[in-house]
């Protein structure tokens with residue numbers, strides 16, 4: 001589904017990514033972790049098409065999207081769940097859900113969304129400004145599902161949320177996986193990543209230094225936390 005090969009990125013003369021290879025298959029959840037400054041944000045920017053100074057190749061569903069502008073990548077099925085959640089504060093929950101354009105016939109309907117996110121159904125008339133952090137994160141995920149994106153890029157979805165909300169987000173990610181969509185999860189919360197991901201990448205100084213299946217990842221949790229400086 002997503003195949004990234006030899007991805008390089010620069011800020012002026014400074015190289016931030018040095019030949020990164022990442023792969024996400026259909027119905028697969030893959031996490032990517034790394035210390036501050038490892039290059040996670042740069043990688044996300046490259047994948048969504050917002051970083052001009054980049055090399056290498058990005059393919060989505062067999063289609064070469066390298067060099068494609070951000071809006072066309074979105075139409076090709078790349079869904080970005082932003083780390084700042086990007087909720088329209090002056091719109092209600094439902095209005096936020098009605099806005100995203102449909103990019104495929106996998107687009108979730110409103111009843112499907114409300115079924116999977118009862119919290120959003122209860123708050124459908126509430127303005128964006130009044131939502132808790134957890135509700136905002138649910139809404140941000142739901143909005144991307146409304147587009148029918150085939151690959152979801154999630155940037156730190158568990159950040160700053162209470163354990164019970166994080167557990168709910170984990171359940172939602174498993175539901176998304178069951179629909180056959182792929183998920184690339186940028187995530188520093190190793191314990192959470194181990195509950196949802198099939199495979200894990202560790203990024204260090206712009207390079208993938210480890211690729212681990214979930215059993216190995218769980219065994220090495222202590223090590224990884226040390227590496228990440230957590």
Ligand SMILES: Nc1ncnc2c1ncn2[C@@H]1O[C@H](COP(=O)(O)OP(=O)(O)OP(=O)(O)O)[C@@H](O)[C@H]1O
Nearest residue numbers: 011014015016034035036037038039040041042043
């Ligand atoms: N606007 C910029 N100008 C110059 N260098 C930058 C810029 N943004 C990031 N960098 C550099 O690129 C490298 C990767 O940064 P990036 O923000 O992608 O890391 P990160 O893993 O997302 O870190 P964090 O967890 O702190 O967000 C770092 O060395 C950083 O200093």
